[in-house]
Amino acid sequence: MKVGVLGAGQLGRMLALAGTPLGIRCAFYDGDLTAPAAHLGQNFDQRDPAALDAFLAAVDVVTYESENISIDLAEYVAARKPLYPGPGSLRISQHRLKEKTLCNELGIPTPAFRAIHSLDDLKNAATELGLPAVLKTTTMGYDGKGQAVLRSAADVDTAWAALGKQAPLILEAFVDYTRELSLLAARNAAGEAVFYPLTENWHYQGILRYSIAPAENVPAALQQTAEDYMNRLLKQLNHVGMLTVELFETRDGRLLVNEMAPRVHNSGHWTIEGAETSQFENHLRAILGKPLGSTEARQPSAMVNIIGEHGDVDAVLRQPGAHLHLYDKDERPARKLGHINLHCHHHVELHDKIRALRDWLPADAPILKA
Numbered sequence: 051m052k053v054g055v056l057g058a059g060q061l062g063r064m065l066a067l068a069g070t071p072l073g074i075r076c077a078f079y080d081g082d083l084t085a086p087a088a089h090l091g092q093n094f095d096q097r098d099p100a101a102l103d104a105f106l107a108a109v110d111v112v113t114y115e116s117e118n119i120s121i122d123l124a125e126y127v128a129a130r131k132p133l134y135p136g137p138g139s140l141r142i143s144q145h146r147l148k149e150k151t152l153c154n155e156l157g158i159p160t161p162a163f164r165a166i167h168s169l170d171d172l173k174n175a176a177t178e179l180g181l182p183a184v185l186k187t188t189t190m191g192y193d194g195k196g197q198a199v200l201r202s203a204a205d206v207d208t209a210w211a212a213l214g215k216q217a218p219l220i221l222e223a224f225v226d227y228t229r230e231l232s233l234l235a236a237r238n239a240a241g242e243a244v245f246y247p248l249t250e251n252w253h254y255q256g257i258l259r260y261s262i263a264p265a266e267n268v269p270a271a272l273q274q275t276a277e278d279y280m281n282r283l284l285k286q287l288n289h290v291g292m293l294t295v296e297l298f299e300t301r302d303g304r305l306l307v308n309e310m311a312p313r314v315h316n317s318g319h320w321t322i323e324g325a326e327t328s329q330f331e332n333h334l335r336a337i338l339g340k341p342l343g344s345t346e347a348r349q350p351s352a353m354v355n356i357i358g359e360h361g362d363v364d365a366v367l368r369q370p371g372a373h374l375h376l377y378d379k380d381e382r383p384a385r386k387l388g389h390i391n392l393h394c395h396h397h398v399e400l401h402d403k404i405r406a407l408r409d410w411l412p413a414d415a416p417i418l419k420a
């Protein structure tokens with residue numbers, strides 16, 4: 051079977067790597083012939099007008115590695131080849147207002163929010179929701195881009211000046227969360243679904259820096275609640291493939307959905323060595339209609355992102371139980387260049403192993419202070 055991937059970034063690269071032992075080949079549609087996945091399969095150059103049809107003719111099923119692809123492209127593809135996750139999942143997850151509205155319709159809690167079309171809307175919403183609040187673009191936001199935190203009334207005009215041109219926007223009540231969690235699930239066309247254990251994530255300047263999985267101190271009821279929310283979304287969207295939901299855990303133990311991604315996700319990279327079946331393999335299995343694999347964690351696991359600079363990666367190779375994953379990208383500030391996976395018998399030991407990677411973490415990472 052040949053899977054076509056729209057985009058040839060690191061997610062495409064790890065999909066191709068996961069497919070290889072199963073005899074699944076990937077082909078890519080991307081305008082950058084030096085992209086991380088470009089050497090791992092046949093590459094169709096997006097800049098060539100004939101490339102899209104050639105790409106579609108060469109593959110059995112199509113998927114994507116970013117929800118920021120155009121709906122027009124998704125619909126063109128879906129009319130010719132099975133596209134998973136389908137355009138419905140894509141349409142919702144690329145628009146923060148639609149995403150949160152759907153969650154609330156399905157009884158899934160989110161931070162309180164308002165749609166913002168004008169400065170007046172913003173002033174009224176800031177009064178209704180109270181400050182602090184977070185103003186976000188509805189589309190194309192990632193890694194904390196297109197966002198402004200409003201702390202005082204004076205910030206309202208500044209935030210509008212910065213983001214108003216991209217209206218409609220969404221204003222969200224600021225959640226004083228205790229931690230950020232994510233739930234990853236895979237569903238196939240037969241409606242079978244599997245759920246990974248909740249993962250704890252720590253972000254710095256909007257970018258994921260490290261994850262711990264399974265997250266600690268997760269009562270069975272919390273995992274169950276997260277799976278229940280996920281199940282409602284999977285069924286409503288008739289979703290096929292991986293779906294990731296990012297959650298805030300509040301002081302009183304509730305889960306609020308922040309956003310979702312219809313794809314494999316950075317917070318699931320630990321599954322490569324840490325779970326019985328990686329998120330990449332389960333995504334391929336799901337979109338090819340194959341049985342889904344066990345999502346059980348083999349051991350407590352962690353993932354540390356390599357951001358901006360590679361650093362002394364040989365030191366990672368020297369650390370027992372550490373697994374280096376590089377994406378073949380040039381260094382650039384804030385760019386995801388790779389990640390390091392860790393696993394060991396106990397969470398306490400895992401924390402020590404994460405601390406040993408302090409060169410790859412910001413100085414104020416909570417794990418370094420613990």
Ligand code: AMP
Pocket residue numbers: 161184191192193194195222223224225226230253256296308309
């Ligand atoms: P997002 O792009 O929505 O994932 O937001 C990036 C980061 O900003 C999140 O990981 C949170 O750390 C923070 N953030 C986003 N929305 C809120 C909110 N409503 N309340 C508090 N923090 C938020």
